[in-house]
Every structure is written in C-alpha cells, then in structure tokens.
Amino acid sequence: MQIFVTGGAGFIGSAYVRALLQDNFAGAVGASVTVLDLLSYSGNRANLPESDSRLRFVQGDITDSALLRELLPGHDAVVHFAAESHVDRSIQSAVPFVTTNVVGTQVLLDEARAAGIGRFVHVSTDEVYGSIAEGSWTETWPLAPNSPYAASKASSDLMALAAHRTHGMDVVVTRCSNNYGDHQFPEKVIPLFVTNLLDGKQVPLYGDGGNVRDWLHVSDHCRGIQLVLEKGRAGEVYNIGGGTELSNRELTGRLLDACGASWDMVRQVKDRKGHDRRYSLDISKIRDELGYEPQVTLDDGLAATVRWYRDNRSWWEPLKRRAELGGR
Ligand code: NAD
Numbered sequence: 001m002q003i004f005v006t007g008g009a010g011f012i013g014s015a016y017v018r019a020l021l022q023d024n025f026a027g028a029v030g031a032s033v034t035v036l037d038l039l040s041y042s043g044n045r046a047n048l049p050e051s052d053s054r055l056r057f058v059q060g061d062i063t064d065s066a067l068l069r070e071l072l073p074g075h076d077a078v079v080h081f082a083a084e085s086h087v088d089r090s091i092q093s094a095v096p097f098v099t100t101n102v103v104g105t106q107v108l109l110d111e112a113r114a115a116g117i118g119r120f121v122h123v124s125t126d127e128v129y130g131s132i133a134e135g136s137w138t139e140t141w142p143l144a145p146n147s148p149y150a151a152s153k154a155s156s157d158l159m160a161l162a163a164h165r166t167h168g169m170d171v172v173v174t175r176c177s178n179n180y181g182d183h184q185f186p187e188k189v190i191p192l193f194v195t196n197l198l199d200g201k202q203v204p205l206y207g208d209g210g211n212v213r214d215w216l217h218v219s220d221h222c223r224g225i226q227l228v229l230e231k232g233r234a235g236e237v238y239n240i241g242g243g244t245e246l247s248n249r250e251l252t253g254r255l256l257d258a259c260g261a262s263w264d265m266v267r268q269v270k271d272r273k274g275h276d277r278r279y280s281l282d283i284s285k286i287r288d289e290l291g292y293e294p295q296v297t298l299d300d301g302l303a304a305t306v307r308w309y310r311d312n313r314s315w316w317e318p319l320k321r322r323a324e325l326g327g328r
Contacts, residue, residue, distance in 0.1 A: 001028055001030070001031040001032075001076050001077070002031070002032050002033075002034070002074060002075045002076050002077075003020065003028070003031055003032070003033050003034075003075065003076065003077050003078075003079060004033075004034050004036065004071070004072060004075040004077070004078045004079070004112075004117070005017055005033055005034070005035050005036070005078075005079050005081065006035075006036050006037070006062050006078070006079075006080045006081055006082035006108065007037055007043070007080070007081035007082030007083060008033070008035030008036070008037055008048065008057075008081065009035060009037035009039060009043040009044055009045055009047050009048060009057075010037070010042055010043050010044075010047070010081060010082070010085070010185075011042070011047075011085075011179070011181075011183055011184040011185060011188075011218065012081055012123070012179055012218055012221060012222070013035070013037070013079075013081035013082070014044075014047035014048055014183055015181065015182075015183065015218045015219065015221075015222050016079065016081070016222045016225060016226075017033055017035060017048055017055070018047075018048070018049070019219070019222050019226075020033055021033065021049065021052055021054055021055060025223075025226045025230075027226065027230040028226065028229075028230075030054075031054070032054040032055070032056075033054060033055050033056070034056045034057075034058065034071060034075065035048065035055065035056070035057045035058065036058050036060055036062065036067075036068075036071060036082070037057070037058075037059065037060075037082065038059065038060065038061050038062075038082070038100075039059050040084070041185075041322075041323060042085065042086070042185040042187075044183075044185075044319075045057065045059075046315070047183050058071060061104070062080075062082050062100065062104035062105070062107060062108050063099065063100070063103055063104045063107050064107075065107050065110070065111055068107065068108060068111035068112075068115075069111055069114070069115070072111055072112060072115035072117060073115045073116075075115070075117055076117070076118050076119070077117065077118055077119040077120070077121065077229060078108070078112050078117050078119070078120045078121065079121045079123065079225060079229060080105065080108060080120065080121065080122050080123055080160075081123045082100065082104065083100060083101050083104075083123075083153070083156075084096050084097045084100045084101055084149070084152070085149070086149065086185075086187055086188070087127075087147045087149045087150070087272070088187070088272065089149075090147055090148035090149035090152070091147065091148065091272070091273055091274075094148035094152070097148055097149055097152040098148075098152055098155075101149075101152035101153055101155070101156050102152050102155045102156050102159070105122070105156035105159055105160065106156075106159050109159065109160060109163045109169070109171075112169070113163065113167055113169055118170055119170045119171075119172065119229060119234075120160070120163075120169060120170060120171045120172070121171075121172050121173075121174065121225060121228055121229050121232075122156065122157065122160035122171060122172070122173045122174070123174055123176070123225065124153055124154075124156070124157040124160075124173050124174060124175045124176075124237075125150070125153050125175055125176060126175050126176060126177045126178075126214070126239065126241065126279050126281050127145060127146075127147065127149065127150035127153060127276065127279065128143045128145050128150055128153055128154040128157055128175060129141050129142075129143060129144065129145075129175075129279070130143070130144035130145060130146055130150075130276065131146065131276035131277045131278055131279070132278055132279065132280055133277070133278060135280070136280040136281055136282040137239065137280065137281055137282060138239070138282045138284075138285070139175070139236075139237040139238065139239055139285055143157070143158070146274045146276055147274055147276075150276075157173055157175070157237075160173055161173060161235065161237070164234060164235040165235065169234075170234045171234065171235065172228050172229070172232040172233070172234060172235075172236055172237075172238065173236070173237045173238070174224065174225055174228050174237075174238050174239075174240050175237060175238070175239050175240065175281070176216065176221050176224070176239075176240040176241060177213065177214035177215070177216050177240070177241035177242075177243060177279060177281050178213045178214060178215050178216065178243075178279070179215075179216055179217070179218045179221050180215055180216075180217060180218065180301065180302070180305055181217050181218035181219065181301065181304075181305055181308075182218075182304075182305060182308035182309075182312070183308075183315070184218075185319065186316050186319055186320050186323075187323060189248070189251070190251075190255065190302075190305065191305075191309060191316065193252065193255045194255060194258075194259060194305065194306050194309045195309055195316055195320060196265075197255065197256070197259035197261045197265060198259060198309060198310060198313075201265075202265050202266065202267045203252065203255075203265060203266055203267065204267050204268075204269040205248060205249070205252055205266050205267070205268050205269065206248065206269060206270075206271050206272050206275060207268075207269075207270070207271030207272075207275065208249075208268075208271075209247060209248045209249030209252060209268075210247050210248070210249065210277070211247065211248050211275055211276065211277055211278065212245055212246065212247050212248075212277070212278040212279065212280070213245070213246065213248070213251075213278075213279055214241045214242075214243050214244065214245050214279055214280060214281060215243045215244055215245075215246060215251070215298055215301075216240070216241055216242065216243035216294060217243065217294070217295075217296035217298075217301035219295070219296060220240075220242075220243070220294040220295060220296055221240055223292070223295070224238070224240035224286060224292050225240070227286070227290045227291070227292055228240075228286070228290065231289075231290050232289075232290065233289075238285055238286040238289075238290070239281040239282060239283050239285065239286060240281075240283065240286060240292070241281035241283050241294075242281070242283045242287070242292075242293075242294045243294055243298060244297075244298040245280060246298075252266060254298075254302060255302070255306070258302055258303060258306045259306060
C-alpha cells in the first residue's frame with residue numbers, strides 16, 4: 001500500500017506517519033509513505049525519521065498542481081492534513097488560510113482525481129460546527145464556523161464532499177476535536193502553557209477561562225483516521241473525539257499541577273475575538289460503525305506530554321525563540 005500524506009511534517013500528520021512506519025496499524029503493515037509538506041513555520045522535518053526506506057519526503061506546496069501531477073500517480077490513498085491551523089493567526093490574516101486550506105485542498109482533490117487515486121481522507125475539524133451551548137454535534141449538524149480558520153476548514157470540508165457527490169470520488173471526511181500530545185508547535189495552548197511553566201514564566205489565560213473543549217490524544221485521532229481510511233463509507237463524515245471535556249480554566253489547573261506550579265503563574269488576558277464557547281462531539285457513528293474507541297486517558301496523555309516537553313527542550317526552544325512565543 002502506498003499512502004500520500006500532505007502536511008506530514010506537522011503535529012498530527014507526523015504522528016500519523018510515525019505510527020504507519022512503526023506498523024502500529026494492522027491494516028497497513030509495510031505501507032510506504034510519500035509526505036508532501038511545505039515546511040511552513042509549523043512544519044518540521046525533524047518530526048519524521050531522517051531516513052527510512054518506506055518514507056519519501058518532498059518539500060512542496062499543495063497548491064502546486066504540476067508537482068502533484070508528478071508525485072501522485074501510483075498511490076492508493078491520500079490522507080490530507082496540510083493546513084494553516086492556528087485560529088489566532090487566522091484572526092490576524094486570513095488570506096493564507098484561504099490559499100492553503102481552500103484553494104490547496106481543491107487543487108489536491110482535482111489532481112488526486114486525475115491520478116485515479118482510490119481513497120481520499122480529508123482531515124477536518126469540529127470547529128466547522130461553530131459553538132454549542134448544550135448537547136453534542138452529530139455529523140448531520142449544519143456547519144456554522146466562526147473564525148476565519150474554521151470557515152476555511154468548513155469550505156474545504158464541503159469541497160471534499162462535493163468532489164464525491166459531483167465526480168464520484170472516494171472521499172471520506174473526519175471532524176476531530178482538540179488534539180494534544182508530543183511534537184505540537186508551541187503556539188497552541190497545551191505546549192505553550194507547558195513550555196512557559198517549565199521556563200518559570202506565566203501563562204496567558206483567555207477571558208474568564210470558561211471556554212470548553214474536548215481534548216483527545218493525537219494517537220487516538222490517528223487511530224480514528226486509519227479506521228476511516230480502511231473502513232469508512234465513501235461520501236460520509238465521521239466525528240472523532242471522545243476525549244475529555246474541560247474548560248480552559250480546568251485544563252490550566254491540570255497543567256499547573258503537572259508542572260508543579262501555582263495559580264500565581266496565570267495571567268488573565270483579553271479574550272480571543274469571536275471565541276467559541278463550547279465544542280462537543282457525538283461520536284456514536286464512528287464508534288458503532290467502525291468500532292472506534294479512544295484509548296489514552298487525559299491523565300496519562302497529559303503526563304506523557306509534559307514529560308516529553310520536559311525531555312525535549314532542544315525540539316521546542318529554537319521554535320519558540322524564532323516565533324517569539326510566550327505571551328498573547
Ligand atoms: P500543524 O500546523 O502542526 O501542521 C500543518 C502542516 O501542514 C505543517 O507541517 C505545514 O508545514 C504543512 N503545510 C502548511 N501549508 C502547506 C501547504 N500549502 N502545502 C503543503 N504543506 C503545508 O497542524 P496540525 O495541528 O497537525 O493539524 C493538521 C490537520 O488536522 C489540519 O488540517 C487541521 O485543521 C486538522 N485538525 C487539527 C486539530 C488540532 O487540534 N490540532 C484538530 C482537528 C483537526
């Protein structure tokens with residue numbers, strides 16, 4: 001099996017590729033992988049093995065149709081992670097989000113169809129649903145994205161489904177909740193807070209800290225994606241979540257405990273513009289149809305994540321220095 005992975009040098013894409021190369025998925029043992037990644041600020045070649053006979057790494061852009069035409073033929077499936085992924089950056093400047101997430105996805109869909117690729121897994125997000133006060137979203141919920149990031153992901157999600165309905169492409173869409181784990185770029189809340197605390201610096205908590213997210217370990221997301229790749233039905237959407245719902249204040253408390261710090265290390269900052277209040281996914285479909293079940297508890301996953309950042313300063317210190325991260 002030959003799998004074409006876009007964005008495979010980023011946080012989730014690289015976790016997926018490492019799992020594939022370690023033969024963690026029974027249905028893809030021995031699979032070879034081509035990674036296409038632009039190595040934008042959040043992509044890091046060091047997230048992948050330096051050399052592996054089953055891995056081909058190509059630095060390039062998903063909007064480059066000529067490059068895709070050269071690379072795609074011969075692959076059995078595409079797993080599409082590449083994206084501009086940070087909500088705060090999309091609030092500052094939305095154009096790169098439209099270019100990569102919307103235009104890039106469409107170019108990739110067109111070239112995958114031209115190359116006769118079998119399955120196309122489009123990795124979307126629960127943020128496309130907007131915000132929900134009570135209950136949980138099923139896959140039939142209307143999309144109501146609020147941030148430019150979420151709106152660009154909703155657009156690409158719909159273009160992927162349109163490629164199935166219009167052209168009969170074998171597309172499947174996953175919508176996942178918030179991921180955490182090792183190798184996450186230290187601008188996102190968990191690695192930002194952990195690395196600040198490890199350096200004895202304060203952490204910036206948005207607004208009243210009451211925003212609720214469902215936290216899922218990245219390895220559970222990757223397991224869900226592989227299940228969908230192997231067994232999902234064409235043209236369908238699958239929510240992936242089922243971690244633990246926590247307010248940002250509760251999450252902050254857990255991170256302070258894990259790093260041995262107290263609440264005087266927390267600085268309340270002005271809320272993010274248009275900040276969604278609560279996300280919550282109903283995952284009965286993937287559970288009942290495909291037998292998905294998250295395996296990593298939040299306690300174990302957070303402890304392992306904090307340990308990884310403590311033990312891998314050489315990975316994140318240069319990234320943080322370069323991006324001048326730390327506050328908000
Ligand atoms: P990330 O920012 O860590 O990784 C994105 C990767 O895409 C980087 O390696 C980057 O270099 C690459 N990339 C960016 N623009 C590109 C382009 N034009 N061409 C080729 N490569 C390009 O993001 P992530 O957190 O790993 O997210 C991966 C995917 O999962 C995204 O599609 C995101 O929307 C989705 N998702 C993320 C989460 C989460 O909690 N992080 C949750 C649900 C869904």
